[in-house]
Amino acid sequence: MKKILVLNCGGATLKYKLFAMPAERVLAQGHIDRLGTERAVFTHTVSERGSLQRQQPIPDHLSGMRLVFAALVDPEHGVLSSLEEIDALAHKLAHGGEKIRGAVRITEEVIAAMEEMVPLVPLHNPPNLQGIAVVRELLPAVPQFGTFETSFHHTVPQHAWLYPLPYEWYEKYHVRSYGFHSASHRYVTQRAAELVGRRPEELKIISCHLGSGTSVCAIKYGQSLDISSGLTPQSGTTMSTRPGDFDPFVITYLMERAGIDAAEMNRILTRESGLLGISGLSGDMRDLEEAAAAGNERAALALRVFNYYVRRFIGAYLVELGGVDVLSFTGGIGENSPRIRAEICAGMEWLGIAVDPQRNNCWGEERIISPTGQSVKVVVVCTDEELIVARDAFRLLSND
Secondary structure (H helix, E strand, O other): OEEEEEEEEOOOOEEEEEEEEOOOEEEEEEEEEOOOOOOOEEEEEEOOOEEEEEEOOOOOHHHHHHHHHHHHOOOOOOOOOOHHHOOEEEEEEOOOOOOOOOEEEOOHHHHHHHHHOOOOOOOOHHHHHHHHHHHHHHOOOOOEEEEEOOHHHHHOOHHHHOOOOOHHHHHHHOOOOOOOOHHHHHHHHHHHHHHHOOOHHHOEEEEEEEOOOEEEEEEEOOEEEEEOOOOOOOOOOOOOOOOOOOOOHHHHHHHHHOOOOHHHHHHHHHHOOHHHHHHOOOOOHHHHHHHHHOOOHHHHHHHHHHHHHHHHHHHHHHHHHOOOOEEEEEHHHHHHOHHHHHHHHOOOHHHOOOOOHHHHOOOOOOEEOOOOOOOOEEEEOOOOHHHHHHHHHHHHHHHO
């Protein structure tokens, strides 16, 4: 048995699972929600002992990871006598460009490639790199592995990932679409097929990963055909604090008109746009649904924009796939917001897509939510990105 700790450092969250492999048994797991705020919530769960939860300020991923390590060896709530029991650390990594893709052992070359990509993923690669650095400091002898979020999209055809820009920009700077959320879309491909009783190789799937980061993926017979995110996770659908797609001339216009430099523009696009930018209230869907229900018009507008962008990509991928067998919702919003799922699917009955209100009345539960007999199965999948990363790490560890 190998004990593999998977770390998943997101833009506003930190998730972890300690696996016993190859049995894929979860020894402990937890997450930090609202990371980077005074209202961060740390939850640590051991199946036979229940959960520990507390709210406290957690300013960054470094502080969060130290809290996780302490919980794993805590005399009351831990499952390890020491951190040396961990056989490998596995990370869900955002972007290594064209140099590093797929699942890899973390080396200096991998770290250098990630550092080079920091300007493209400023919310993701820095916490990933912090995680790697902390593990090196605390567990220098433990091997580290990573699965890059671009890995599933190697099968996207060139005409879909090449931008209509001067070709030398691709040749010299590798400017192209890469796509993200690979671990989630890989898991959804398999799990959605299981829920409808068929094999992935038989299905056309549109996978909607809706969380603080969002993406929509067209999956044909088990392979990614197209993905809404691009060179960076900022593109595609509207997100918590990121805009998704818009006219690029907005950037140069405002840089000149408002005197915004490149660094400030990047900050605004990654931290002050999306749901937060529209609502002026929050980038958290839970806050916005509550505010919209109370009559806040800008919160309601933010929800409509979010749903519109997802629907737009679903429509495009219906054409590209030549129809769809399964429409899947996953991620923090996709799994826990009946309202968003229903509003995204509204008016699609003519395409064979519909949601049964009673079946859709669920939070964090896997199920088919379309009416009986509907030609397209609409499903909720509770994604398990950490399991995909653990499987990759165990395979690489076994081959060493």
